[in-house]
Amino acid sequence: xxxxxxxxxxxxxxxxxxxxxxxxxxxxxxxxxxxxxxxxxxxxxxxxxxxxxxxxxxxxxxxxxxxxxxxxxxxxxxxxxxxxxxxxxxxxxxxxxxxxxxxxxxxxxxxxxxxxxxxxxxxxxxxxxxxxxxxxxxxxxxxxxxxxxxxxxxxxxxxxxxxxxxxxxxxxxxxxxxxxxxxxxxxxxxxxxxxxxxxxxxxxxxxxxxxxxxxxxxxxxxxxxxxxxxxxxxxxxxxxxxxxxxxxx
Amino acid sequence: xxxxxxxxxxxxxxxxxxxxxxxxxxxxxxxxxxxxxxxxxxxxxxxxxxxxxxxxxxxxxxxxxxxxxxxxxxxxxxxxxxxxxxxxxxxxxxxxxxxxxxxxxxxxxxxxxxxxxxxxxxxxxxxxxxxxxxxxxxxxxxxxxxxxxxxxxxxxxxxxxxxxxxxxxxxxxxxxxxxxxxxxxxxxxxxxxxxxxxxxxxxxxxxxxxxxxxxxxxxxxxxxxxxxxxxxxxxxxxxxxxxxxxxxxxxxxxxxxxxxxxxxxxxxxxxxxxxxxxxxxxxxxxxxxxxxxxxxxxxxxxxxxxxxx
Numbered sequence: 001x002x003x004x005x006x007x008x009x010x011x012x013x014x015x016x017x018x019x020x021x022x023x024x025x026x027x028x029x030x031x032x033x034x035x036x037x038x039x040x041x042x043x044x045x046x047x048x049x050x051x052x053x054x055x056x057x058x059x060x061x062x063x064x065x066x067x068x069x070x071x072x073x074x075x076x077x078x079x080x081x082x083x084x085x086x087x088x089x090x091x092x093x094x095x096x097x098x099x100x101x102x103x104x105x106x107x108x109x110x111x112x113x114x115x116x117x118x119x120x121x122x123x124x125x126x127x128x129x130x131x132x133x134x135x136x137x138x139x140x141x142x143x144x145x146x147x148x149x150x151x152x153x154x155x156x157x158x159x160x161x162x163x164x165x166x167x168x169x170x171x172x173x174x175x176x177x178x179x180x181x182x183x184x185x186x187x188x189x190x191x192x193x194x195x196x197x198x199x200x201x202x203x204x205x206x207x208x209x210x211x212x213x214x215x216x217x218x219x220x221x222x223x224x225x226x227x228x229x230x231x232x233x234x235x236x237x238x239x240x241x242x243x244x245x246x247x248x249x
Numbered sequence: 250x251x252x253x254x255x256x257x258x259x260x261x262x263x264x265x266x267x268x269x270x271x272x273x274x275x276x277x278x279x280x281x282x283x284x285x286x287x288x289x290x291x292x293x294x295x296x297x298x299x300x301x302x303x304x305x306x307x308x309x310x311x312x313x314x315x316x317x318x319x320x321x322x323x324x325x326x327x328x329x330x331x332x333x334x335x336x337x338x339x340x341x342x343x344x345x346x347x348x349x350x351x352x353x354x355x356x357x358x359x360x361x362x363x364x365x366x367x368x369x370x371x372x373x374x375x376x377x378x379x380x381x382x383x384x385x386x387x388x389x390x391x392x393x394x395x396x397x398x399x400x401x402x403x404x405x406x407x408x409x410x411x412x413x414x415x416x417x418x419x420x421x422x423x424x425x426x427x428x429x430x431x432x433x434x435x436x437x438x439x440x441x442x443x444x445x446x447x448x449x450x451x452x453x454x455x456x457x458x459x460x461x462x463x464x465x466x467x468x469x470x471x472x473x474x475x476x477x478x479x480x481x482x483x484x485x486x487x488x489x490x491x492x493x494x495x496x497x498x499x500x501x502x503x504x505x506x507x508x509x510x511x512x513x514x515x516x517x518x519x520x521x522x523x524x525x526x527x528x529x530x531x532x533x534x535x536x537x538x539x540x541x542x543x544x545x546x547x548x549x550x551x552x553x554x555x556x557x558x
Contacts, residue, residue: 121376123376125345129319131353141342141345167425181525213358220384221381233329234552239556239557246521248444248501
């Protein structure tokens with residue numbers, strides 16, 4: 001059984017982005033880029049399923065600029081068997097990515113697609129669900145546990161207020177939450193091995209997908225600043241401030 | 250122009266998130282209809298009909314809607330979609346699960362987690378963990394939107410909308426509900442609480458979270474946690490406040506032993522008043538706190554409980 005794992009190249013989670021002064025976007029020139037953390041968890045899960053003998057091949061996919069090859073190499077260093085880059089400079093929005101992934105899924109015929117629940121740049125939380133809908137497949141979002149058995153996936157999901165378990169017929173889409181696993185550190189030998197793995201490149205036009213954006217970003221602004229308040233010397237002062245100044249207790 | 254709100258409910262009650270979503274829907278400029286897809290959900294439908302500003306409640310009642318499976322609820326929304334200019338759901342685990350399926354099948358973009366409606370086609374939404382606010386305009390015929398509940402007031406009661414039964418779509422047959430483990434608590438729900446007492450890595454252990462309980466009891470507060478505390482296994486995952494956890498904006502947020510990582514601040518910086526208790530005077534949490542106390546939380550928290558009387 002084959003698993004497809006889409007991975008996104010994003011600004012590293014440790015970077016605090018700055019809004020450009022002309023309000024056209026955030027400044028991502030010369031900042032560190034990494035694999036979206038939720039996608040890293042997705043790759044790890046797919047590789048663990050392979051190591052457990054449930055899966056035979058793990059294929060990583062990334063959509064975006066040529067540098068996404070590095071993200072794919074990271075996925076292959078974790079243990080993905082090969083990579084596919086959908087190479088484009090276009091501003092890709094979730095619907096376009098879902099369509100590209102659907103086209104690849106039609107070609108590759110995976111039984112399972114695992115991807116991150118959201119990317120930490122646009123914070124959209126859409127692509128997995130959109131992909132499932134376009135494929136007509138069931139989905140389990142925000143997964144904290146995935147069990148594959150008898151052509152079914154039993155997935156525990158993190159929902160508001162606790163956990164929920166659903167059973168899906170395969171093929172299916174799973175999106176990862178933080179507690180699904182802890183991705184391994186990639187070792188130097190595995191980084192070297194990943195360089196030799198197969199990496200194919202296709203263009204959106206090869207897949208017959210129109211990736212034109214549907215949302216126009218009119219402006220990007222700094223959020224209203226919250227100014228630092230004061231440090232109070234003791235608990236009595238704090239309580240009196242909360243009562244008389246902030247009037248919240 | 251009419252907006253359809255996909256209601257989050259438990260068949261008997263509407264979730265608070267639905268009320269904020271109705272307010273956002275009303276700001277889109279037209280009538281507001283509410284879809285209750287559930288099973289034996291008459292009481293939830295009744296509750297929706299009493300919300301001010303709701304013109305009509307559509308009820309799809311079938312066993313396969315009982316647990317809110319995304320495949321089924323999305324199909325139901327799609328069956329009703331023609332004629333609506335806007336389709337909205339709360340940006341909660343429930344709404345986020347369902348709505349992108351609706352958008353994809355309609356071949357339109359989804360606008361996620363809006364915090365403001367500028368006009369019927371232009372919305373504001375936070376990106377990069379709330380470090381930037383994007384104003385986006387949709388070029389699609391139908392606007393499919395999830396609503397960040399802290400961005401909009403809850404709609405009030407006082408309406409009397411018509412309730413109409415609609416034909417339920419068939420079960421997809423591809424997914425089924427197995428079980429649910431919901432944390433039982435007498436405390437208010439995190440996203441609806443007026444006061445939140447939250448603990449971080451500085452708590453040191455799950456056991457130590459007990460010292461926050463008397464404080465939460467005194468204030469009638471919900472209890473939350475930072476991602477670090479959840480990842481360390483101190484407390485359950487549904488306590489997590491932050492970019493990828495719950496987004497909250499209570500009247501009073503007390504951060505105890507929380508350093509204030511970007512992704513945590515993204516989840517609570519819209520709180521009215523923030524109090525930080527941390528032993529590190531340089532902790533970033535103090536840059537957003539209205540009132541900070543530098544010191545050992547294990548001394549300060551009990552003092553605070555005593556002082557509150």
